[in-house]
Amino acid sequence: MHRTLTARLTLVVFALTAAHASIASIGGSAGCGRSSAANSNKVSLASMRSDVPLYVMEFSGRLVKMKLGSGERTLLSDHRFYMTPTLLPSRDGRWLSYNGVLKGTGKTQYWMYDRHKQNDHLVYEHPAWGGGIPGFSPDSRYLAISASHDSRWTDTSRVGIFLFDTTTMRLIAVPFPPLRVNRTAYVSAGWSHDGKSLLILMRNMATKEGFDYFSYRIATGRLEKLAGRYNRSAIRHEFLRGARVIPAYEDLVLPSSLGGQSAWNAGHTLHAHFDNSRGADPYQLIVTSDKGVARPVAVGRYTHCEGRTLVISGWLDERHLVFRDSVNYFIFDAQTGTTAHLFNEDDMSIQFTW
Secondary structure, eight states: OEEOGGGGGSOOOOOOOOOOOOSSOOOSOOOTTOOSOOOTTEEOGGGOOOOOOEEEEOTTSEEEEEOTTTOOEEEEEEOOBSSOOEEEEOTTSSEEEEEEEBTTTOOEEEEEEETTTTEEEEEEEESSSOBOOOEEOTTSSEEEEEEESOTTOOSTTOEEEEEEETTTTEEEEEOOOOOOGGGEEEEEEEEBTTSSEEEEEEEETTSSSOEEEEEEETTTTEEEEEEEEEETTTTEEEEEETTEEOOBOOEEOOGGGOOBSEEEOTTSSEEEEEEOTTOSSSEEEEEEETTSOEEEEEEEOEETTTEESEEEEEESSSSEEEEEETTEEEEEETTTTEEEEEEOGGGTTOEEEO
């Protein structure tokens, strides 16, 4: 459910795809990305009486607030991005970070939306390609932005790390040692688990390992050279102070990008999970109460091109479960046993959270 530091070095890869089947009846094996059958307990989205709004980032960069019961959609911002933006919530629930490439300019802009004050702020504008995926500190105070190939950066590496402080609304530049341009390909930043340090990974073609590892102490502003290594089994870089691995903080992952196999609601009264006791194909998505009462939600299959066809996105509130079936998102009401269509294949490029 979390993203590793290594994932910051790559583009965001969206959504697993799967094939839809129903609980009431299962047809023959559907083609990749195509539904097998419809759910006989489907109702309209307006029937889902949840007060929790969805925050939806569309492909064009429009940030929209969506109320399920009323169907009301409020446009929060529109910055005319022409490539799929990234969306990231802070752990305290107040901030939404998003960035994208502007039409006609090639510039990358980083924005923050304040859910309390209901306004947004331009955090940073990158003049060219090379901007990384930002990440919130564990206490949600800072947003770290890594930006490569920025001509405004005065050191020879042309590499920049910036911290946006949400308490002062100021951007802070993290200092770097001078490195030759041909030695540095990119830079990536993540947080230590205690939130006291920013862990910086720098691609260095001049070393045998190919990477340099640094720690930036927030309280003192001190930059420290560390040892490091790539852990192949964990598929991530590790930062070492002496022989000790520095524990890394894991960012939240959007519900729209999750591929969970099990999830409890906040009150731990309902548990969403899969039951394939009758064999691997088909298998059933079940919601079981803390008293042992089970409700069927959906049936999935395993296909050669898609793998498992159902994934759990998470609990919207105490009774409403969001899950994905192929290219479709659904909401299941554990109280009534009904399901509503949330997003379909035409909305595949969207990202959302709550």
